[in-house]
Amino acid sequence: MKDWRRTHYSGEITPEMEGSEVVVAGWIHEVRDLGGVAFVVLRDREGKAQITIPKKKVPEELAEKMTSLVRESVVMVRGNIQKDERAPGNFELIPNDMKILSESKTPLPMDVSGKVNAELDTRLNSRYMDLRKPEINAIFKIRSVALTEVRNYLESQGYIEITTPKMVATATEGGTDLFPISYFEKEAFLNQSPQLFKQIMMASGLDKVYEIGPIFRAEEHDTNRHLNESISIDIESAFSDHNDVMKLLEEMIHHVTKNVEERCQSELRALEHNLIVPETPFERIKYEEAIDIAGDHGVEVVWGDDIPTAGEKAVGEEIGTYYYIVDWPSEIKPFYALPEPENQELSRAFDLMHPRFELSSGAQRVHKIKLLEKRMLNQDLDPEDFEFYLNAFRYGMPPHAGWGVGAERLLMALTGKKNIREVTLFPRDRNRLTP
Numbered sequence: 451m452k453d454w455r456r457t458h459y460s461g462e463i464t465p466e467m468e469g470s471e472v473v474v475a476g477w478i479h480e481v482r483d484l485g486g487v488a489f490v491v492l493r494d495r496e497g498k499a500q501i502t503i504p505k506k507k508v509p510e511e512l513a514e515k516m517t518s519l520v521r522e523s524v525v526m527v528r529g530n531i532q533k534d535e536r537a538p539g540n541f542e543l544i545p546n547d548m549k550i551l552s553e554s555k556t557p558l559p560m561d562v563s564g565k566v567n568a569e570l571d572t573r574l575n576s577r578y579m580d581l582r583k584p585e586i587n588a589i590f591k592i593r594s595v596a597l598t599e600v601r602n603y604l605e606s607q608g609y610i611e612i613t614t615p616k617m618v619a620t621a622t623e624g625g626t627d628l629f630p631i632s633y634f635e636k637e638a639f640l641n642q643s644p645q646l647f648k649q650i651m652m653a654s655g656l657d658k659v660y661e662i663g664p665i666f667r668a669e670e671h672d673t674n675r676h677l678n679e680s681i682s683i684d685i686e687s688a689f690s691d692h693n694d695v696m697k698l699l700e701e702m703i704h705h706v707t708k709n710v711e712e713r714c715q716s717e718l719r720a721l722e723h724n725l726i727v728p729e730t731p732f733e734r735i736k737y738e739e740a741i742d743i744a745g746d747h748g749v750e751v752v753w754g755d756d757i758p759t760a761g762e763k764a765v766g767e768e769i770g771t772y773y774y775i776v777d778w779p780s781e782i783k784p785f786y787a788l789p790e791p792e793n794q795e796l797s798r799a800f801d802l803m804h805p806r807f808e809l810s811s812g813a814q815r816v817h818k819i820k821l822l823e824k825r826m827l828n829q830d831l832d833p834e835d836f837e838f839y840l841n842a843f844r845y846g847m848p849p850h851a852g853w854g855v856g857a858e859r860l861l862m863a864l865t866g867k868k869n870i871r872e873v874t875l876f877p878r879d880r881n882r883l884t885p
Contacts, residue, residue, distance in 0.1 A: 614663070642667055643682065
């Protein structure tokens with residue numbers, strides 16, 4: 451008895467393999483019966499394979515079995531490769547045998563052929579079906595490459611991967627945008643950020659650390675750029691300032707984009723997205739300049755206020771590529787952002803902007819405990835609530851800086867998608883908790 455194990459994905463088969471017998475496995479994408487000949491298109495993660503059934507050459511029982519297949523059923527097909535320039539990949543399979551592994555129910559919850567579009571909510575409710583579409587599948591292949599290249603780059607720069615707690619006793623930055631959870635006899639929260647823990651690591655002697663992990667924010671946003679659970683790419687670097695980590699960030703973005711552009715050409719074609727690798731260094735504009743540009747486009751921003759979405763869009767349209775906003779007012783940045791020694795009104799904080807949205811925020815941090823406590827009090831935070839964090843600053847804390855990048859927003863930049871839910875496998879927002 452012949453072994454029923456897949457030997458090839460569709461993308462591994464070439465016309466030069468003509469005459470070879472292979473076993474392919476996947477989902478039935480399409481069935482066409484033209485009388486004397488029938489065609490079955492099988493889809494796997496690498497693409498599609500056309501199975502051609504000349505009814506005079508294929509046993510009648512096998513031909514009937516194959517032409518009666520229900521779309522999206524899962525099968526294995528054993529067949530011989532034959533050159534055919536009209537078929538996907540320039541080859542077809544002449545079947546010798548077939549095994550039905552799972553028969554699909556009908557009707558389907560949504561169409562995956564691309565002939566009938568579905569609303570995003572419908573797609574997310576049946577994400578397992580949505581992911582069968584090549585252009586959706588491509589997003590998450592790009593995601594895998596992107597995060598691998600983030601790790602490759604940071605490791606090449608001497609960074610050590612860490613994992614920090616996701617259940618905490620106090621807010622990272624104060625405020626009320628927290629998800630409370632029951633933790634035995636205590637109240638705890640899902641962590642907003644690894645910020646406090648990665649800063650604590652700067653007192654450990656490890657110097658340079660990074661983390662790729664989930665963060666949770668209970669903000670009641672309902673936009674195409676916000677989620678309540680997302681993945682954050684974070685770094686912290688000792689004996690560094692804001693300029694050092696900005697350089698690291700732009701070089702990482704360049705590295706990741708270049709590798710995605712080189713390694714994911716078929717996925718980018720499926721998305722019909724022309725990915726441009728940004729040149730470095732990125733332009734830096736001051737907060738003051740940014741609000742002036744916004745004002746020139748009819749979006750008035752009072753000095754000391756955050757820049758609204760319309761203002762970000764106006765500046766992004768003018769710059770046209772990645773850019774930094776620097777010299778932010780100290781009062782609107784977190785307590786751990788270091789004020790400029792020469793001008794305490796400004797901070798050594800920065801935001802990395804994509805033309806369509808904010809991609810990252812970071813800063814050189816306050817590393818002297820008296821200033822850190824003062825900054826907390828100025829923002830109505832009680833230092834006693836942060837004792838576990840402040841203790842790390844009492845016994846020798848070097849100057850340090852860091853940033854966080856939203857992985858989903860990075861993926862939006864790499865794929866051209868305009869809604870963050872599209873690039874998230876199972877998004878969590880104020881309206882969605884399943885699937």
